[in-house]
Amino acid sequence: MKINEVTNIPQTYVATVRVVLRDSNVTARTTIRADTVQQAKLMLTRIYGDGNVLNINQVMSEDDEVTEGTKKLSPQELQVKALADKAEDYKQQEKTLKARQQMAKAQQNLMKATSGVSASNKR
Numbered sequence: 565m566k567i568n569e570v571t572n573i574p575q576t577y578v579a580t581v582r583v584v585l586r587d588s589n590v591t592a593r594t595t596i597r598a599d600t601v602q603q604a605k606l607m608l609t610r611i612y613g614d615g616n617v618l619n620i621n622q623v624m625s626e627d628d629e630v631t632e633g634t635k636k637l638s639p640q641e642l643q644v645k646a647l648a649d650k651a652e653d654y655k656q657q658e659k660t661l662k663a664r665q666q667m668a669k670a671q672q673n674l675m676k677a678t679s680g681v682s683a684s685n686k687r
Contacts, residue, residue, distance in 0.1 A: 577604040580619040581612045591618065 574597040583590045598604035601620055608617045637645065
């Protein structure tokens with residue numbers, strides 16, 4: 565057994581493939597386990613034929629390594645975080661609305677200024 569067979573656990577990939585039948589073809593989703601996405605594509609190409617592998621995505625499982633900074637939140641903490649996120653969204657909406665209002669006011673002032681200049685040029 566090689567060392568990379570022990571240290572590298574195969575990943576799961578979800579693929580969209582075209583299954584060619586006698587009279588028609590059908591699109592289907594399937595999973596495959598491989599070390600790399602290239603290996604998964606090669607195996608699926610061998611199974612389903614050249615040009616019939618449409619899409620491949622790696623499946624992230626909860627068993628994958630979690631960074632030390634990741635912390636599971638309790639339902640109460642999640643609720644507080646959701647409210648804080650909403651408050652941040654409202655602040656962003658407020659900034660956007662104020663900016664739009666200032667832009668509209670500036671455009672009105674510009675229109676007044678240009679109409680005053682054009683009126684004085686006509687005299």
